[in-house]
Amino acid sequence: MPEHPPQPTAPPDLHRRAERRERPGHRPDRGQASLEFLGFFAVLLLVALIAIQVGIVGYTAQQAGTAARVAARVQALDDGNDGAGAGRAAISGWLSSHTAITGAGGGPGxxxxxxxxxxxxxQLVPGLLGNLTVTRSATMPRDRSNDQ
Incomplete structure (x- = not known):
């Protein structure tokens, strides 16, 4: 029988590395959890931004209602009063620069x-919602004590 030439042997540390890969319970996908977390973190960040934006819309609507009520109350006391200025002063400062207050039905009669x-x-992300505006109106009876 012909003899086969001897096979080259690998250094002992390569055998150990190969054994580690073949061990039961060993997971060759090390680092996958980190990558999955990064992908999920982007989704969580997007959900958080949407939740904050919805909160800002709700807060803006509440502030618009407050401004309309205060403006109508002050304007109803006397036509010489600045109802729009009072309404603007009643809301948060960071919203007052984005506010327009108009009146109707005024007049002595x-x-x-x-x-x-x-x-x-x-908006947290400019352009995401377009030009979204919140509109609120309030009507107050005119104070008749000043008409005498």
């Missing part, structure tokens, strides 16, 4: 005053 507030919603 009218029995009520209606004020409308429009506030442009601040």
């Amino acid at each position: 009218s029995s009520q005053v209606t004020m409308t507030t429009r506030i442009a919603v601040p």
